[in-house]
Amino acid sequence: xxxxxxxxxxxxxxxxxxxxxxxxxxxxxxxxxxxxxxxxxxxxxxxxxxxxxxxxxxxxxxxxxxxxxxxxxxxxxxxxxxxxxxxxxxxxxxxxxxxxxxxxxxxxxxxxxxxxxxxxxxxxxxxxxxxxxxxxxxxxxxxxxxxxxxxxxxxxxxxxxxxxxxxxxxxxxxxxxxxxxxxxxxxxxxxxxxxxxxxxxxxxxxxxxxxxxxxxxxxxxxxxxxxxxxxxxxxxxxxxxxxxxxxxxxxxxxxxxxxxxxxxxxxxxxxxxxxxxxxxxxxxxxxxxxxxxxxxxxxxxxxxxxxxxxxxxxxxxxxxxxxxxxxxxxxxxxxxxxxxxxxxxxxxxxxxxxxxxxxxxxxxxxxxxxxxxxxxxxxxxxxxxxxxxx
Numbered sequence: 001x002x003x004x005x006x007x008x009x010x011x012x013x014x015x016x017x018x019x020x021x022x023x024x025x026x027x028x029x030x031x032x033x034x035x036x037x038x039x040x041x042x043x044x045x046x047x048x049x050x051x052x053x054x055x056x057x058x059x060x061x062x063x064x065x066x067x068x069x070x071x072x073x074x075x076x077x078x079x080x081x082x083x084x085x086x087x088x089x090x091x092x093x094x095x096x097x098x099x100x101x102x103x104x105x106x107x108x109x110x111x112x113x114x115x116x117x118x119x120x121x122x123x124x125x126x127x128x129x130x131x132x133x134x135x136x137x138x139x140x141x142x143x144x145x146x147x148x149x150x151x152x153x154x155x156x157x158x159x160x161x162x163x164x165x166x167x168x169x170x171x172x173x174x175x176x177x178x179x180x181x182x183x184x185x186x187x188x189x190x191x192x193x194x195x196x197x198x199x200x201x202x203x204x205x206x207x208x209x210x211x212x213x214x215x216x217x218x219x220x221x222x223x224x225x226x227x228x229x230x231x232x233x234x235x236x237x238x239x240x241x242x243x244x245x246x247x248x249x250x251x252x253x254x255x256x257x258x259x260x261x262x263x264x265x266x267x268x269x270x271x272x273x274x275x276x277x278x279x280x281x282x283x284x285x286x287x288x289x290x291x292x293x294x295x296x297x298x299x300x301x302x303x304x305x306x307x308x309x310x311x312x313x314x315x316x317x318x319x320x321x322x323x324x325x326x327x328x329x330x331x332x333x334x335x336x337x338x339x340x341x342x343x344x345x346x347x348x349x350x351x352x353x354x355x356x357x358x359x360x361x362x363x364x365x366x367x368x369x370x371x372x373x374x375x376x377x378x379x380x381x382x383x384x385x386x387x388x389x390x
Contacts, residue, residue, distance in 0.1 A: 026198050026199065026200060027041050027042075027046075027198065027199050027200070028199075028200060028201075029101055029196070029199050029200065029201045029251065030098055030101060030102065030201065030202065032046075033085070033096075033097040033098045033100075033101055034098060036095070036097075037050075037097070046252060047252060047253040047254060048251060048252060048253065049079075049081040049082065049083070049250050049251060049252065049253050050082070050083060050084060050085075051074075051083040051084060053370070054074065054083055054084050054366065054370075055083075055084050055086055057362075057366055058072050058074075058084055058086050058362075058363075059086060059088070059095065061359060061362045062086065062087070062088035062090075062359075063088060063090065065088075065090070065346070065353060065354045065358070065359065066090055066353045066354075067088075067090060067346045067347070067348055067352070067353050067354060068089075068090055068091050068319075068321060068347060068348045068349050068350075069087070069088070069089055069090070069091070069096075069099055069319065069321070069346070069347040069348075070087065070088050070090070070099070070344075070345070070346045070347070070359070071085075071086065071087035071088070071097075071099035071100035071230045071344075071345045072084060072085075072086055072087075072100065072230065072342065072343070072344050072345075072359060072363070073085050073100045073229075073230040073231045073233065073234040073342065073343045074234065074340055074341070074342050074363070075234045075235065075237075075238045075249065075340065075341045075342075076340060077238055077241045077242060077329070077331070077338035077339055077340060077341055078337065078338050078339075079250065080238070080247050080248060080249050080250050081249075081250050082196075082231070082249055082250065082251050083340070085097055085100040085101055085230075085231055086100055087099025087100045087101075087230075091349075099230070099345070100229065100230045100231055100345075101201050101202075101229055101230075101231050102201075102202055102229055103201075103202055103203065103204040103205060103227045103228050103229040103232060104227060104229070104317050104318040104319075105227060105228065105229070105230075105317045105323045105325075105345055105347065106223070106224045106225075106226060106227060106314040106315075106316045106317050106323055107204075107221060107226040107227065107228045107233075107312065107314075107325075108221050108222075108312030108313055108314035108323060108325055109163045109165075109220075109221040109222075109310065109311060109312035109313070109314075109325070110221065110228070110233055110236075110310055110311075110312040110325050110327055111185075111206075111218070111219075111220075111221035111226055111312075112160055112163065112168055112220070112221055112310060112312075113236055113240075113277065113310050113327070114181070114184055114185050114188055114190075114236070115168055115172055115176075115181065115184075115219045115220070115221075116156065116160055116276075116277060116280065117184055117188070117268070117269045117273060117277065118172070118176055118180055118181050118184040119156065119171060119172065119175055119176060120156075120269070120272075120273040120276055120277070121184075121269060121270065121273055122175050122176065124175060125156065125171070125175050126156070126276070127155060127156050127157035127276050127279065127280065128155050128156070128157065129155060129156050129171065129175070130153050130154055130155035130156070130167075131153070131154070131167055131170045131171055131174065132148065132149050132150060132151045132152065132153050132154075132170075133151050133152060133154060133164065133166040133167050133170065134150060134151035134152075134166075135151075135166065137159075137162060137163070137164040137165060137166060137167070138163075138165060139165065139166070139222075140165045140166060140169060140216060140217065140220055140222045142213065144166045144169075145166070145169055145170060145173070145213075145216055147170070147173075147174075154167045156171060156280075157279070157280050157283065159171070160280040160281075160283070160284070160288075160310075161280065161283040161284055161287060161288035161289070162288055162289065163288075163289050163310075163311065163312070165220035165221070165222045166220070168219050168220040168221075169215075169216035169217075169219050169220045170216075171219075172215065172216070172219035172220075173212070173215065173216065173219075176219075177215075178208070178209035178215045178218075181209070181215070181218065181219060182206065182208055182209065184268075185206035186206070187266070187268045188236055188239065188246070188268060189204070189232065189235070189246070190203075190204050190205065190206035190226075190228070190232075191203055191204070191205060191206055194231065194232060194235060194249065195246070195247075195248040195249065196248060196249045196250070196251055197248050197249070197250050197251070197252070198251070198252055199251045199252070201229065201231065202229075204227060204228035204229060204232045205225070205226065205227045205228075206218070206226050207225045207226065221312060221314070222314075224314065224315075224316035224317075227317070230343040230344070230345045231343070232343075233325065233327040233343035233345070234327060234341045234342055234343035235249065235341070236327065237309070237327050237328065237329050237341035237342070237343070238341040239268055239269075240269075240274055240277055240278065240281075240329070241329050241331070241338050241339065241341055242338065243271055243274055244267055244268055244269040244270060244271060244273065244274045245265055245266070245267050245268070246265065246266055246268055247265040248265070278308060280308075281308030281309050281310060281328070281329070282306075282307075282308035283308075284308060284309055284310055284311065285307060285308050285309060285328070288311075289311040290309060290311050290326060290328070290356075290357050290360070292357050293307065293357055293360060293361065293364070297361075297364075300368075301364065301368055303333070304332065304333060304368065304372055304373075305330055305331070305332065305333065305364065305367070305368060305372065306330070306331055306332070306333045306339075307328055307329060307330040307331070307364065308328060308329060309326055309327050309328025309329065309342075309360075310325075310326075310327055310328075311324075311325060311326050311356065312324075312325035312326075313325065317347065319347065319349065320349065321347040321348055321349040322347065322348055322349075322352070323345060323346070323347050324345070324346040324347075324348075324352070324355055324356050325343070325344070325345055325346075325356060326343070326344045326355075326356030326357060326359075326360050327341075327342070327343040327344075328341075328342055328343075328360060329341050329342070330342065330363070330364055330367050332371075332372050339367075340363075340367060342360070342363055344356040344359045344360055344363075346359070365379065
C-alpha cells in the first residue's frame with residue numbers, strides 16, 4: 001500500500017512540474033502597445049509572434065510616408081499569427097501601435113465586404129445581380145434609392161470594384177434586411193471582442209439600423225458610425241482567405257490549450273461566397289479603385305503574386321481626419337500557401353502625402369523579395385511616384 005501511495009505521489013508531483021509554467025494572463029493589448037510591447041506583464045514573461053524584421057521594415061515605411069497618422073496590420077493566413085501591428089503618429093514624431101489596434105476609424109467602404117458576404121449568402125443573389133442607379137456612385141441621396149429602372153444598370157461585382165454606394169444600398173434593400181446585415185456584421189466580430197488567444201482589444205462597432213435610410217448608409221459604408229480597427233480589417237481578410245472560417249488569432253508564442261479551447265472557430269460564409277468575394281477583390285486591384293497595384297507593377301510581380309482587396313475613404317473618427325483604407329491579401333500564385341492578410345489605414349487631418357496603395361506596394365515588395373523570392377527588398381514597380389488612386 002505504501003508503494004502505491006509513493007507512486008501516486010510521484011505522479012502528482014510530476015503533473016505539478018508539468019504545470020509549473022503558468023499560462024500568460026489575458027492581457028489588454030492596448031496596455032502592451034502603450035508600453036511598447038514589454039517582455040513582462042503582471043510578473044509574467046511574454047514572447048510575441050511578431051516578425052521583427054517585417055516590423056522594422058514597416059516602421060521605416062511609415063516614417064517616410066509623412067502621413068499624420070498611419071497604421072498597418074499583417075496576419076499570417078496559415079497560422080493566425082499577428083506578424084505586425086504597427087502605427088505612427090508623424091505629427092508627434094512617435095510610434096503609436098494603438099493606431100493599429102483601436103477601433104477609432106470609420107469603416108467606410110470596407111463594410112462592402114460584409115454587405116457582399118450577406119448578399120452572396122442569399123440564394124437569389126450572385127455577382128451578376130444588378131440594379132439601376134442615377135447620380136454619382138459616391139453619394140447616397142434619397143432620390144437615388146427609389147426603386148425605378150431609370151439610369152445605368154450595374155451589377156454587384158462592378159459595384160464592389162468601383163465602390164458604388166447607391167447600388168449596394170439598393171441591392172441590400174431588395175435582397176436583404178437590417179437584421180440579416182447586422183447579424184452578418186456580428187458574425188465577423190463587430191460588437192464583439194476579436195478572438196485572440198490570451199489577449200483582448202476594444203470592440204469594433206456596427207450599429208442597429210433604425211430607419212430604411214440608415215440601413216442604406218450602413219450597407220454602403222457611407223456613415224461615420226460604423227467603427228473598426230486595422231487589426232479587425234485584416235482579420236476579415238483572414239477569414240475570407242481561410243475558406244470563410246474565422247479562427248483565433250495569436251499574439252504570443254506560448255500556446256495554451258485551455259485558453260485556446262475557450263475560443264472556438266466558426267464558419268461565417270460558404271466556400272462559394274468566398275470564391276466570389278475573391279474574384280471581386282481581384283477586380284479591385286486590376287480595374288477598380290486600387291488598380292495602380294497591378295498596372296504599374298513589373299511583370300514578374302504580377303506573374304508570381306496573387307493579391308486583391310477593398311478600398312475605402314471617410315472623414316471622421318478619432319483623431320478627426322480623412323481615413324483612407326486598403327484591406328488586402330497577398331499570396332504566391334498556384335500555391336497552397338495562404339499568404340498574408342493586410343490592412344493599411346491612413347488618417348490625414350489637413351492634407352495627404354501618400355495613399356494606402358503606396359504602403360501596399362511596399363508590403364508587396366517585401367513579400368515578393370523576402371517570402372517568395374528570398375532576395376533583398378527591391379523596387380518592383382515601373383515608376384516611383386505618389387499615388388493618385390485610393
